[in-house]
Amino acid sequence: MPSDLEGSIEPKRHDDLTGPGTVSFFMTAAASWLGSIRGTSLTRIFSPWPSTAGGSQPERLRPTAYLDGLRGFAAFLVYWHHHELWAHVPPQVSSLESAFGFDGLHYFATLPGIRNFFHGGHFAVAVFYVISGYVLSVKPLSLIQAGEQAKVADNLGSALFRRWLRLYIPLICSTFVYMTIVHALDLKVDGIPRKSSYLQAAWDFYAEVKNFTFIFHNGNLLSYNLHLWSIPYEFKGSIVTYTGLIAFSRCGKNARLWCEAGLVFYFLYIVDGWYCALFAAGMLLSDLDQLAAKDELPSFFAHFRPYKKAIFYAMLTIAMFLGGCPVHSVEITYLRKNPGWYLLSFLKPQAVFDFKWFFLFWAAVLFVAATRHILWLKHFFETPFCQYLGRVSFSLYLVHGPVLSTVGERLYAAVGWPKASRLNNIPGWVDVFPLPTSGPLGLEIAFLAPHLILLPVTFYVAEVVTRAFDEPSVRFPQWLYKTATASARPARLPA
Numbered sequence: 001m002p003s004d005l006e007g008s009i010e011p012k013r014h015d016d017l018t019g020p021g022t023v024s025f026f027m028t029a030a031a032s033w034l035g036s037i038r039g040t041s042l043t044r045i046f047s048p049w050p051s052t053a054g055g056s057q058p059e060r061l062r063p064t065a066y067l068d069g070l071r072g073f074a075a076f077l078v079y080w081h082h083h084e085l086w087a088h089v090p091p092q093v094s095s096l097e098s099a100f101g102f103d104g105l106h107y108f109a110t111l112p113g114i115r116n117f118f119h120g121g122h123f124a125v126a127v128f129y130v131i132s133g134y135v136l137s138v139k140p141l142s143l144i145q146a147g148e149q150a151k152v153a154d155n156l157g158s159a160l161f162r163r164w165l166r167l168y169i170p171l172i173c174s175t176f177v178y179m180t181i182v183h184a185l186d187l188k189v190d191g192i193p194r195k196s197s198y199l200q201a202a203w204d205f206y207a208e209v210k211n212f213t214f215i216f217h218n219g220n221l222l223s224y225n226l227h228l229w230s231i232p233y234e235f236k237g238s239i240v241t242y243t244g245l246i247a248f249s250r251c252g253k254n255a256r257l258w259c260e261a262g263l264v265f266y267f268l269y270i271v272d273g274w275y276c277a278l279f280a281a282g283m284l285l286s287d288l289d290q291l292a293a294k295d296e297l298p299s300f301f302a303h304f305r306p307y308k309k310a311i312f313y314a315m316l317t318i319a320m321f322l323g324g325c326p327v328h329s330v331e332i333t334y335l336r337k338n339p340g341w342y343l344l345s346f347l348k349p350q351a352v353f354d355f356k357w358f359f360l361f362w363a364a365v366l367f368v369a370a371t372r373h374i375l376w377l378k379h380f381f382e383t384p385f386c387q388y389l390g391r392v393s394f395s396l397y398l399v400h401g402p403v404l405s406t407v408g409e410r411l412y413a414a415v416g417w418p419k420a421s422r423l424n425n426i427p428g429w430v431d432v433f434p435l436p437t438s439g440p441l442g443l444e445i446a447f448l449a450p451h452l453i454l455l456p457v458t459f460y461v462a463e464v465v466t467r468a469f470d471e472p473s474v475r476f477p478q479w480l481y482k483t484a485t486a487s488a489r490p491a492r493l494p495a
């Protein structure tokens with residue numbers, strides 16, 4: 001998921017665009033958007049090689065680089081999760097979504113901890129939200145702790161101004177291109193009804209998008225990319241984070257920490273606001289980490305210093321187990337039938353409807369908190385591969401569904417995975433090159449072989465979307481905010 005830390009890419013200042021003139025503001029904004037992608041030539045956009053912005057010299061990792069890598073690896077887990085469910089048939093899906101030993105079935109892919117690498121998409125989404133709450137809070141909290149109240153207001157005003165544009169410009173652009181390709185090529189995609197004309201398809205797309213991007217609209221999905229259900233929650237959680245930071249900005253250290261913890265408790269135990277609780281927990285972790293770096297933690301934490309290593313490894317172990325929460329049903333009776341989850345099921349608060357988000361809350365918070373203090377794990381997420389995944393993570397999240405439902409659907413049909421919709425929509429692809437579907441669940445030859453094509457195609461499309469839409473969506477809102485506030489006096493919080 002994108003964060004404001006990605007906003008380190010500063011736009012070039014074009015005085016001819018930002019100065020006074022007769023050109024309307026909206027034309028100026030459009031010109032700036034074109035300017036933001038002007039330096040991104042078509043050759044670079046469609047190049048198959050990852051971009052090397054900043055020259056050939058390796059960039060120095062910032063303190064939160066491990067969170068970028070973690071976000072990228074989590075995005076890859078979402079990719080893998082959706083492919084596992086898409087390819088396999090219902091009996092196999094129910095096993096993938098249940099614990100090791102459920103209904104007497106014992107698969108390697110469902111072992112505690114291991115199952116996160118096969119079915120860790122929901123765990124990954126929870127991690128996204130904790131990371132977002134953390135990184136959105138880093139700069140404001142540093143200003144709050146330094147007593148820079150006016151700068152807090154300016155920072156949060158800029159962040160709030162840019163957030164909707166940052167989230168939804170890449171989503172709208174990439175999904176619009178996908179809709180156009182589906183209609184232009186007359187592709188049969190499961191779940192997407194065929195339209196009578198392109199204009200009808202474009203209008204229906206507009207009707208969906210306008211509701212989907214409205215923060216107070218609930219239960220809306222994009223038919224062209226159902227996997228993007230989490231983006232509105234990302235925006236709502238961002239608003240909770242910014243609001244909390246403003247509300248607590250004048251509190252003392254201990255009072256602020258208690259208020260942040262109280263916000264987590266409210267959203268998790270009083271109301272069914274699990275995603276808000278994840279953002280608030282990220283904000284709390286960010287506050288604690290900054291205080292720890294300055295050796296200003298409340299004295300209470302000093303009692304745990306001798307056991308620090310054991311505590312963080314225990315947190316990691318608990319997180320890996322809870323991250324594999326069974327999800328095949330929302331009924332609590334189902335959870336109690338899963339080995340190892342009977343007693344844990346009684347911990348679910350009354351307020352939470354879907355029990356998995358309660359357990360995934362604790363899994364994600366504990367995992368993010370532990371990663372910083374377990375060096376080998378932190379270094380793994382700082383590796384070039386994870387950093388690359390972090391750079392394209394938002395685009396990977398945006399495009400993996402369309403690639404799966406078009407290219408993936410046809411490849412899985414070709415290698416022999418049975419599905420009624422494939423016989424109806426793409427009969428010519430069924431069993432073109434059948435491969436063995438037997439073997440370890442989730443690791444069958446017929447499942448792994450298509451990824452020789454799907455992985456490079458998905459990463460290539462994600463790279464193109466990153467260059468064409470994601471990077472400009474960072475620069476353009478920054479330019480727009482600077483233009484809109486060019487003559488304004490610095491904002492101040494009320495005394």
